[in-house]
Every structure is written in C-alpha cells, then in structure tokens.
Amino acid sequence: MGEVKPTELIVICFMLLHGFVAALNCTSPTPKALLHALESSLLPEKRVRPVKSFSDPLNVTISITVVGILGVDEKAQTLTTVLWEVLEWKIEGLSWDEKECGTTRVSLPREMLWTPDVIISEFMEEDKSPGTPYVYLNNTGHVFDDKPKRVVSSCQLGIYTFPFDVQNCTLTFGAYLHFASDIRMIQGYSAAMTLEESKEVMQTKGEWELVDITVGQTTLTIDVGSYSEIKYHIILKRRPTLYVVNLLIPSCFLVTLDLFSFMLPPHSVDRASFKMTLILGYTVFLLIMNDLLPVTGEQTPLINVFFSLTLALMVASLLETVFITNIQFSSSQYGTVPPWLRVLVLRYLAFLVCLKPKKPSNKVTVNLSSSNTEPAVNSSITSISVQNISSNAKLQEAPPAAPPDPGLVELRKLSRDLTAIRCQVDKHSQGNSSSQDWLMVGVVIDRLLFCLYIVFISASFITIICIWAFNNSIGA
Template identity: 70%
Template sequence: MREVKTAGLIFICFSLLQGFAAALNCSSPTPESLFEALERELFQKKLLRPVKSFSDTMIISMHATVVGVLGVNEKAQSLTIFIWQVLEWDIQGFSWDEKECGTKRVSVPRENLWVPDILISEFMDEDKSPNAPYVYLYNTGHVYDDKPIRVISTCRLGIYTFPFDIQNCSLTFGSYLHVAEDILLVQSATAAEVIEESREVMQTKGEWELLNIEITTTILNIVHGNYSDITYYIILRRRPVLYVVNLLIPSCFLITLDLFSFLLPPQSVDRSSFKMTLILGYTVFLLIMNDLLPVTGNTTPLINVFFSLSLALMVASLLETVFITNIQFSSSHYSAVPNWLSILVLRYLAIVVCLPPKKKSNRITVSLPSARAMNASIVSDLHSIPDHTPPMKPPPEPALDELRKLSRDLVAIRLQVDKHFLGSKTSQEWQMIGTVIDRLLFGLYIVFISVSFVSIVCLWTLSNSYES
C-alpha cells in the first residue's frame, strides 16, 4: 500500500513537471475541435511559464524594425519612434498533428497565452501603441508575436553641431521581472538585416534620416540577479537643407553686405545709417527664425555662436564707422597729431594697408603783398623814373585808400579759399590717419570673418563625421 502511494506521488510530480508535454488531441479537423482542445489543454495554463521544469530557461528570440521616426524633442530630450517588435518562443512539449486538427497555424487571443514581459527601459510616456490582440500559434508549439509599438523614449541629444547633427539613441529590450535564468533574449536577425528591412519599410521621409542600427546583447547584473537585455542603437542624421536655406544662407548674405559696406566713402555717404539698417534687419531676421532653433539648457549650439558672432561683427563695424566719420568731419577741431602716432600710422601702417603716402602738391602759392608794401613800391617806382621823363603825379589820396581796401579783401578771400579747399595741415593729417585706420580695420574684418567661419565649418565637419 505504501508503495502504491509513493508511485502515485511520483506520477503527480512528474505530471506537474511535464506541464505541456502532452500532444494535443483533436476529435475532428475543424476549428471548433481545435479550439476546444486548446481551451482544455493550453489556455487554462496561461499563468504558467511554458517550460517542463522551473529550472529550465526559456529562450525568446526577438528583433525590431524601425518603421518611422516621428520626432525629436531637444528640450525634453526625447525621441518618438514607431517600430515593429517581433517575439518568438516555443511552448515546450506542446504540439498537434496537422492532419488530425486540420491546420498548421492558428491565431489565438493574446490574453489566452503566457506572454513574456518584454519592455523598453527608456520608455518615458504612456504606451499609446495600436492594439494587436492576436498571436500566431504553430502546431510545433512555436509562438509568433508581432506588434507595432509607438515609443517615446529618453535620449541624450547632442545639438552642438545643429543642423548637421547626428543622434545616437538607444532602445533597451528586456524582461521587467524575469531574470536571465528564466528568460534569455537572443537576437534573431543581424544588424545589417534589420537596417535593410527598416529602410525598405520606412514610412516617414521627414527631417531625420535613418543612418544605421547597431545591436548588442548583454547580461545586466543587478542586486536581484542577472537580466538579459538587447540594446538597439538607433543612429539618426538630421537633414539640414531647411536650416541651411532659411538660416545660414540669409545670414551669410547680410554679413557679406556689411563687409562690402566698407567700400562706401565715409566723407560723402552716410555709411553709419546703412550699417544701422543692416543691424535692424538682421535682428528682425533672428526673431522671425527663432522657432527653427533648438531650445535646450545643456549645450549651446554652434549655429547660435555663428549668429551671435555675425551680430557682434556688424555692431563692431558700426562703431568703427562712427569713429572714422568723427575723424573725417571733426578733425579741424583736434589738436596737432602726436609725432609717434603720425610715424606709426602714416609711415608704417600706410604701407601695410597698401596706401602710399600722399605726395606733395606741385602747385605754387602766390602771396599778395600788403597795402603798405604796395604803396612803398609805387613811391619807389616814382622816384626811380629818370629826370628827362616828364614827372607823373602821384595818385590822389582817395585812390590809395580804395587800393588798400581792395588789397585787404583779396587777401581775406584767398585765406578763406585756401582754408576751405586745402584745410590746415593738422586736419589733413587726421583725415589721412582716419583713412589708414579705416582700411586697416577693413582688412582685419575680412581676416576675422574668414578665420571664424572656416573654424565653425571645420567644427561642424569634424563633429558631424560618422563612419558606419
């Protein structure tokens, strides 16, 4: 009697361990018969992990296909992406005969089967994916689960090289509760196959381009145990055409226009008003296009540095114009040019900016004698006349007064004309210094713009380089 009880206990334990070891028996090859058998033999055990023993590890193969990149939020540091997730596993010991049950494959409701709790660790919002209520069940016990997932995940976005940036966002698939001894994830497709399939089924052709997908399989060691994970690295590249056309090209046009405004002569054209108009126009342009720029507090994009540098150069050129204009029009009120400044600017810097020193004028200035000298000359001429010539009477006194007045007026007119057209020597030196400094700053402006823009382009190029 004791031996019969022991044999019964062994049979019960063996039945529990076998779990799904029995083949499915169908009374007829009809759907009703198959589902009655499934309801009797399989659906009632949906709470159990479908293995023969608790110590057995269930191997789940998976792969994900990227269907579309819906958006990237730089401020929230998040990525919105649409994928197809495929999970496959086997129910150990479960099968049915294809001829006896009438089919090789059948779709069954997901809630009637044990489904692994495979989740994405980077999820940061409620899962609003479309509902996929069915999975495929094969006669060999193989389960095929394919469902779409709309993922809003965290992603550390680097926008320093915006709009030529490349983002690398990760999606980590793994069991939320089961350790690696219970569930082991394996990748069913290579990274090359996944990227090729993703490019074929890609639906969105918007701002982002799928550059590459890298896959790694890891065992994560945590306090509670080891967890099996598969990490997908989604590498995206932004299409920069929109930002180049709307931001960079207009900015380059305005800075080029400000550069060539140095060719306007400050003594005859109000160059400062022209530059002020450019600054106002550039400020309005930045305000209008501000919505296209990324907003984040982590790093400052290089394009913001580019715009700030362009605006700073425009302001600096305006200040230079004000300085040169003041020299050109107020030099007559200045004191004499210091000797060291005259030597430094007119002798050395003038050669650097290819401005030869001003040649001396060949015009001869004739000085008119004073009225007293004219009268003395007239009297001496009268005394020098020989005696045999008839004596000439000196002009009357009123005529001499008129000649004196005429002489003073002519001298005053000559001095005013010379002062107006030629200017004083001090004023000429200051104006020449202003011309040399204007040309020198124009050259420095060109060099600074060239070096700055080349440096920014090099930084964009080096930071944007990626080898797939």
C-alpha cells in the first residue's frame, strides 16, 4: 500500500468529524440496485431527524397554492379551502452518482423516509383529502413532498359590510412537536408568485374571489420553547351580485312603493289597508330570504339594520295613517290642541317641512234665536232681525186686543230657521278651530314622515354605492 499523505489524512479526519458519509454505491444503474442501496441507508435512520447532530436545525421549505375556495361559514367562523402543499428538506449525508445509479430522482414510499410533522394551526376538522403515498428524492439528498389538502380552518369573519365584505384569513404552518431549534420553517415561493399561480389554477368561480396573498415568517414563543412558523394571509372578496339582485333590489322596490303611497289621499282612499298589505308582503319577503343572511353572535350586518329600519318605517307610516284617518273623521270630538303640541308641530315641525299653517277664518256666524243685541255680519239677516224687533215693539205698544200680524210671525220664524241652517252649514263645512288644528297636526306629521322616508332611502342608496365602490377598488 502506498503511503498516505498528511493532507489526505487531514481531509479524511475532517470529513469524519463532520459526519460526512460516502455516496451510495449502486451495483448497476438499475432501479433495483438503487432501491437496495437506499434501503440499506435510509431504513435504519428514518426514525430520527436527518441531520449531522442533534443541535443542528432542519430547514423545511414550504410553498402552497390555493386551488379552490369551497365556502365560508359565518356562523361557525370557518373557511374551507383546497391547497397544494409542497414541503422540501434535505437528508444530510445522502447522495449518489447519476451515472452509477442511473437517475437523478426517484419516488419512494413515505414509510421509507422521515417526514416533518408540519400542520396548520387553524385546523378545525380532519383532513379528508386523498392521500399521496409517494415522495420524490433527488440524488443530492433533497426530498420533495407535494400533496393536496382540504383545509377547514378557523377564521375571524367580519360581516358588518355584508354582502360587500372582504375577509382576511390566516393559515399558519409549523411543526406540531419540534421546536425552532429542531425544525426551522423557510418560505418557498414569494407572495406574488403564490398569488399568480393560485389564480391560474383556481378551480372554483363561486361566491368568493381570491384578492391577495401575503406571507410572513414568525416565531411562536411559549413557556417550554419557541416554534418556527410561516403565516399565509389569504384575502377574499365576496361577489355581491346574488345578494343585490335577491335582497337589496326587491327591498328597495317595496320601500319605494310605500314612499309613493303617501300621495294617496287618506280621506278618500283606504291608505291603511294598502300599507298593511305592504308590511305583510315585506315580512314574507324577509322570512323567505332569511337563509341568505349571515348569522353571527358578534356583529350585526349593516344590511340587517337596513331591513329593520325599513320595516320600522313601514310600521310607523301605518300608525301615522291610522292617526290621520282618525283625525279626519273624529277631530270634532277632540278638545283643543295642547300648547306644547301646537308649538312643537304647528310652529317648528311645520316650518321644518316647509308647510305654512292655515290662517284662522274671520267669518262670524250670528245666532238671533236667543238675543237681539249680538253683532250682525250678514246684512240681509241683520235687516230682517231689525224689522222683527221693530214689529215686536209696535206690538207691545199696541192695545192688547189687537191680534199680531200673521206675516210678521211667519217672517220671524223663517229668520230663525235660516240662521240655524246657516250655522249648521258653516260648522259642517269649516269646522271649529280645534278641528282645524288637529287636521293641521296630521298634515304636518304626514309630511314629516314622507321627508324622513326620502332621507332614509337617499342615505341607504349612497351608503350601498360607496361600500360597493370601495369593495370593487380592493379587488382592482
């Protein structure tokens, strides 16, 4: 044997100290020879991490691709997605020569290799995706583990702007048992590449649209140690067309119909029956569409507030119609309007809704049946009354034996009957002052509720359009 040079001896000692092993020896460039060589090298070592020493961390590179978004459960606060998960790590000291063994890559059963215990922290259900029994092993010792995952993960969903909401859900990948000193998670593809590839292979075009993906590397520290993690933030946007067509547009139609019902005259048309029919139809509409509305215990969607306010306005308009109808037919039985109500409604609210109160009439009706000293307004009635008074005076001065003139008696009776008829006609056509005040109160309240309806509908439309525009700007 030749003498070993000092430099060769130093290299050999250095390799032994660092745990390097020689490449696999294949008897022939055939799969059978490579498999025998791998079995003799891998099977005894698959129970421990493939590193040189226990103090060395194993770097596990992870990349994901979002294949499909199956759904979002607002009540359970979960997100269901389908992912492609790619893990890559290196078995230290394992390699073989391509020419000697015949290939640079071979697929092996998972049972032959040690695999990292990488899980998703937000997992809520068991992974029901089909299993992949094989992994790739390169001649450099790199292992590629590519498998699909059906992930049901927890996600804190905000549904205040439903159906124009944007959700940000997190998927945290990390080792279940091994600390950061044992397994170190490394980001694979960049966020831009992950988003681009996910949009290319996306299989679902349903309710949700993938907007953006961000990636960050973090460390979870607890009492017993720290864990290395990779966080993927998946930003989703809901497609609102279904809810706009089925919820918002029909509701706006019913609200608009109730708004125009204020143009119906309450004294000649049964407006209350019309509004009651609208309320019944709106209630049935909400019961049918209840399954489309999200239900959570934390937040109330803005659209639910819109529906509740709309129903409240419809009920208020029905009550106001009942009040006005009662005033129209029973105002003569009421007393005078209270001073506070007169000031609040007839002065301030009437000015607010641009409605001027009617001036009181200066016309006075005189009743001559009980007294002849009251002031006269109508000249014809006054002249007749004066003639009656003169006739009565002459009759009193005349001798008792003289009989009264029958024409004057009939004329006096006729004057009293005409005066009574005139009073009844004036009272029926004009009403007293309190009835006129109550009628004016009803008109002011009717106009006020009409204005509130217009303001509510305008504000609702502006809010919906602004939220929709902001939602579309996020996805652009």
